Amino acid sequence: MIKGIQDAPDRSVILLHACAHNPTGVDPTQEQWRQIASVMKSKKHFPFFDTAYQGFASGDLNKDAWAIRYFVEQGFELLVAQSYAKNFGLYGERAGCFHFVTSPSSNAKDVATRVASQLYILQRSEISNPPAYGARIASLILNDPSLFALWEDNLREMSGRIIKMRQELRQKLEAMKTPGTWNHITDQIGMFSFTGLTEKQVLKIREDAHVYMTKNGRISMAGLNSRNIDYFAKAVDKVVRETN
Numbered sequence: 597m598i599k600g601i602q603d604a605p606d607r608s609v610i611l612l613h614a615c616a617h618n619p620t621g622v623d624p625t626q627e628q629w630r631q632i633a634s635v636m637k638s639k640k641h642f643p644f645f646d647t648a649y650q651g652f653a654s655g656d657l658n659k660d661a662w663a664i665r666y667f668v669e670q671g672f673e674l675l676v677a678q679s680y681a682k683n684f685g686l687y688g689e690r691a692g693c694f695h696f697v698t699s700p701s702s703n704a705k706d707v708a709t710r711v712a713s714q715l716y717i718l719q720r721s722e723i724s725n726p727p728a729y730g731a732r733i734a735s736l737i738l739n740d741p742s743l744f745a746l747w748e749d750n751l752r753e754m755s756g757r758i759i760k761m762r763q764e765l766r767q768k769l770e771a772m773k774t775p776g777t778w779n780h781i782t783d784q785i786g787m788f789s790f791t792g793l794t795e796k797q798v799l800k801i802r803e804d805a806h807v808y809m810t811k812n813g814r815i816s817m818a819g820l821n822s823r824n825i826d827y828f829a830k831a832v833d834k835v836v837r838e839t840n
Contacts, residue, residue: 597624601635609642614676615660616649619814621784623653629663633670643667648679653785655755657748673699673707680734682787683751689730754818758787761820768829775836787818797835805831 601610612632617623624632636643645667650660667674676695681687696711698704737743766781781789793801793813801807807828809815820828
């Protein structure tokens with residue numbers, strides 16, 4: 597990743613996942629984020645953060661926002677595309693926010709004004725009049741301390757449940773002595789996981805067990821629960837043993 601950032605032309609726009617990377621489930625450590633920021637500053641790159649899973653990586657909104665806040669502290673001018681589809685459960689509403697952070701300078705206010713004028717033009721041509729229902733729900737929760745606290749509790753509970761499903765799935769596969777290593781399931785974080793299944797195995801498990809995932813073996817850990825995890829683990833065990 598560092599090499600890719602170093603090799604990119606100076607002043608490139610670099611898209612970064614803030615947390616709970618989709619699809620790998622692997623996030624940089626804080627020290628690695630510092631290295632990324634250092635290289636980007638030396639190359640004069642422009643950070644563009646995609647944050648769709650805040651709260652799902654650690655269960656802590658502040659911890660999951662660490663990378664973005666660190667880049668701001670380092671004086672970067674940056675963009676953040678923030679989605680509320682997952683952490684607010686507003687999939688059908690596609691609610692979110694777009695943030696532009698200016699670098700510290702005497703003309704920061706003028707820069708923000710110019711960017712806002714361009715966003716108005718883009719919004720008018722691309723969306724014009726977006727639905728307000730989802731945005732109003734998000735606004736209500738974010739601006740009410742009691743609802744915000746309840747939302748934080750819900751995020752911690754959901755994040756904890758996903759972690760528990762990862763632990764149980766790994767334990768079940770290892771208990772059945774399913775061929776291969778399965779530590780990657782608990783090493784990864786967030787909603788998604790690469791199972792390690794091949795495309796051939798993915799197609800077979802779909803046909804034989806009606807278990808669906810992307811062809812590269814990615815599954816949504818949020819789709820597992822106490823009622824279906826045994827079925828899923830046995831289906832994975834069977835397809836791994838029968839297909840190489």
